[in-house]
Amino acid sequence: MNHLSLIIKREYLTKVRNKSFIIMTFLSPLIFVGIFALVAYLSSVNSDTVRTISVLDESGLFGDEFVSSPHTVYKMLHGVPLQEAKIKAEKDENYGLLYIPKTDDLESLSKKVTFYSEDSPSISVMQDINRLLETKVNVLKLREAGIDSQTIKDLHININANQETFQGRETSKMSSGLKLIFGGAAGYLLFMFIIIYGNMIMRSVIEEKTSRVIEVIISSVKPRVLLLGKILGTTLAGLTQFLIWVVLILVLMMAVNSMFGIDVSAASPSQQMVQQSLEGGSQEFIQDVMIEINNLPIANLIIMFILFFIGGYLLYASLYASVGAAVDSETDTQQFMMPIIMPLVLAVYVGLFTVIDNPHGTVSQVFSYIPFTSPVVMLMRIPFGVPLWQQLISVIILFLTFFGTVWFASKIYRVGILMYGKKPTYKELWKWLKY
Structure with missing residues (x-):
């Protein structure tokens, strides 16, 4: 030893x-x-980045939907041809241009929305845009069918079951x-x-x-x-x-x-x-x-x-x-x-x-x-x-x-x-x- x-x-x-x-x-x-x-x-630098996105909405359906946030600024364009809007967005060094064409029905609109950018856009940005457009389009679709979307929303109930062990200990x-x-x-x-x-x-x-x-x-x-x-x-x-x-x-x-x-x-x-x-x-x-x-x-x-x-x-x-x-x-x-x-x-x-x-x-x-x-x-x-x-x-x-x-x-x-x-x-x- x-x-x-x-x-x-x-x-x-x-x-x-x-x-x-x-x-x-x-x-x-x-x-x-x-x-x-x-x-x-x-x-922190990445989170402080402010993205400016131009929006050309020829359909006129989404004018009030695009609300700017501290990290994303939406600039609405009116009466501007698509080609001119693309040139302007690129010249102003915007993050991208969201183009919403005018169509006869919502189904065709959902397939023709286009996002133009210099490079591949962020996945989170595209998810936010798609979620915003999808919510609005679904509300409009319900109205076409004569259904009040707000009523459906009010009637919707979320279930979140509580969890406990057999001994009564709460879990999540x-x-x-x-x-x-x-x-x-x-x-x-x-x-x-x-x-x-x-x-x-x-x-x-x-x-x-x-x-x-x-x-x-x-x-x-x-x-x-x-x-x-x-x-x-x-x-x-x-x-x-x-x-x-x-x-x-x-x-x-x-x-x-x-x-x-x-x-x-x-x-x-x-x-x-x-x-x-x-x-x-x-x-x-x-x-x-x-x-x-x-x-x-x-x-x-x-x-x-x-x-x-x-x-x-x-x-x-x-x-x-x-x-x-x-x-x-x-x-x-x-x-x-x-x-x-x-x-x-x-x-x-x-x-x-x-x-x-x-x-x-x-x-x-x-x-x-x-x-x-x-x-x-x-x-x-x-x-x-x-x-x-x-x-x-x-x-x-x-x-x-x-x-x-x-x-x-x-x-x-x-x-x-x-x-x-x-x-x-x-x-x-x-x-x-x-x-």
């Missing part, structure tokens, strides 16, 4: 004192916040989406952490192997203790860097907001959706979000996230270390990386395409117990309500597999760490396990 603590301390200090580690610790948050600030700035229609966001974020964060810091462990083993430092260390320390020390030391260094990133990102976001007036969070699509809902006076969206956040098992999520995060990372870190011990250079690792990466990729796909559809189905449950996929899949399932005993069984299986993997990896580590100048095959790795 004394050797283990020394190895953990050595690995930790070696990582945190490394120049590249220090540079990336402080540079990465700057890049991250800088990108989001740029996206937020460009989004956005329940599944919000739960998937929480679970997916947790699973994706673990996925990225494993990829980044697993490679760090692998490179560390390769560097020590090629520098022959490992030959000195291995003479006084058991391979299993050395491997475990490297994994835990690098894990602590990774967690230190991650915590510094979180603090720096929060500080930089507040600094950018106060100094430049740029809301970095506005770069998030979800933030834009909330803002649009508030602007539209929709309180239902906010109420649904608050209901679901209150219903989420936050404490359960945090505790299980920590356990699965640690267990999943340690499991894959041991595999990365064994790969580093088996090769002489990072280029030789490609043949062994696919079996390690594929379970992670599979876990993400199962989580996204199976958990959201049926979080308590057979496929979701099976993959939430398999240790190579459970850290991602189970984290995605927990917001949907997973019994505590299932979560505990999954955690126990994960950590038992980690200890078994350390034993398995130490076998390869013990032999491979002293092998030079030869690319091992899977057949040779199997032989090393028998030594």
Whole structure:
């Protein structure tokens, strides 16, 4: 145990004192916040753009329908030939020209409306125009049939069924989406952490192997203790860097907001959706979000996230270390990386395409117990309500597999760490396990 603590301390200090580690610790948050600030700035510039659209309505049916808004200005043209209107709109650098011809019936009118522009118009702009025209045409069509459109509108009743669990807990229609966001974020964060810091462990083993430092260390320390020390030391260094990133990102976001007036969070699509809902006076969206956040098992999520995060990372870190011990250079690792990466990729796909559809189905449950996929899949399932005993069984299986993997990896580590100048095959790795 004394050797283990020394190895953990050595690995930790070696990582945190490394120049590249220090540079990336402080540079990465700057890049991250800088990108989001740029996206937020460009989004604000785009949202401040005022589009001017000329409207040539020869039918005379839509004169009062086109009402300008802060972002869209409609200029009505009267008694102007189409060709002249196109030239004028292009000369004035308008966003486009909407042409509504005069026709004998509404059916033919719906097929002859044309929008002229320099480039392809925005999908949202065309949707707004089409919705406006469609509403007016449908009202006129009802009048032709002798039906009062206002009466139909007054008689129309919207049904929005309330949702509750059998225990009387209120839920909303956005329940599944919000739960998937929480679970997916947790699973994706673990996925990225494993990829980044697993490679760090692998490179560390390769560097020590090629520098022959490992030959000195291995003479006084058991391979299993050395491997475990490297994994835990690098894990602590990774967690230190991650915590510094979180603090720096929060500080930089507040600094950018106060100094430049740029809301970095506005770069998030979800933030834009909330803002649009508030602007539209929709309180239902906010109420649904608050209901679901209150219903989420936050404490359960945090505790299980920590356990699965640690267990999943340690499991894959041991595999990365064994790969580093088996090769002489990072280029030789490609043949062994696919079996390690594929379970992670599979876990993400199962989580996204199976958990959201049926979080308590057979496929979701099976993959939430398999240790190579459970850290991602189970984290995605927990917001949907997973019994505590299932979560505990999954955690126990994960950590038992980690200890078994350390034993398995130490076998390869013990032999491979002293092998030079030869690319091992899977057949040779199997032989090393028998030594």
